Amino acid sequence: MTTVLDTPVAVRRSAMDLLARREHGRVELTRKLRQRGASPEMIEAALDRLTDEGLLSEARYLESFVASRARSGYGPLRIREELGQRGLARADIEQALKECEVDWRARLSEVWQRKFSGRRPADARERAQQTRFLAYRGYPMDLIGRLLSGREDD
Incomplete structure (x- = not known):
């Protein structure tokens, strides 16, 4: 059953339902409300009010x-x-x-330990495989290089 978001109250309620599940960014919330049929004017008004009330925070x-x-x-x-x-x-x-206070070096080490059991690469092929995996996960190449060569404390 799809609810048509044709009143400001319905748009606000739908936005609050989404925010109750998890935090959303303004752009993401706007997209979801548009998909549900809300007009851009009602979305902007509802999101401005939610931001003013502190319920929506980037x-x-x-x-x-x-x-x-x-x-x-x-x-x-x-x-x-x-x-x-x-x-x-x-x-x-x-x-x-x-x-964010995340220790990226420690996170990298945890991911590497989990995936490769803490086994350093034995040859160039293994090193390339481990490097590709860690780079795909979004870690900087300098941290990856230090970890794989055993110099992570540098």
Whole structure:
């Protein structure tokens, strides 16, 4: 059963339902409300009001997203890219990554331990395989290189 969002109350209720499940960014929330049939004017008014009331917060969304993805084993490069694709400002993304207090070196080591059982690469093929995997997860090449060569404390 699809509800038509044709009143400000319905748009607000739908937005609050989405926010009750998890934090959302303004762009993401706008897209979801549009998909549900709300007009752009009603969406903007509802989101402005939710922001004024502190129920919609880009900073909280960024903090939540970064923490969640870091716990899932993703690195800062991948997280930065995903947030950029979600329409967030580059400066806000950089600020959130700076303030997140995630030890990326420790996260990288945990991901590597889990995937490769702490086994350093024996040859160039294994090194390339491990490097590709960790780079895909979004870790910087300098950290990957230090980890794989056993110099992670440098």
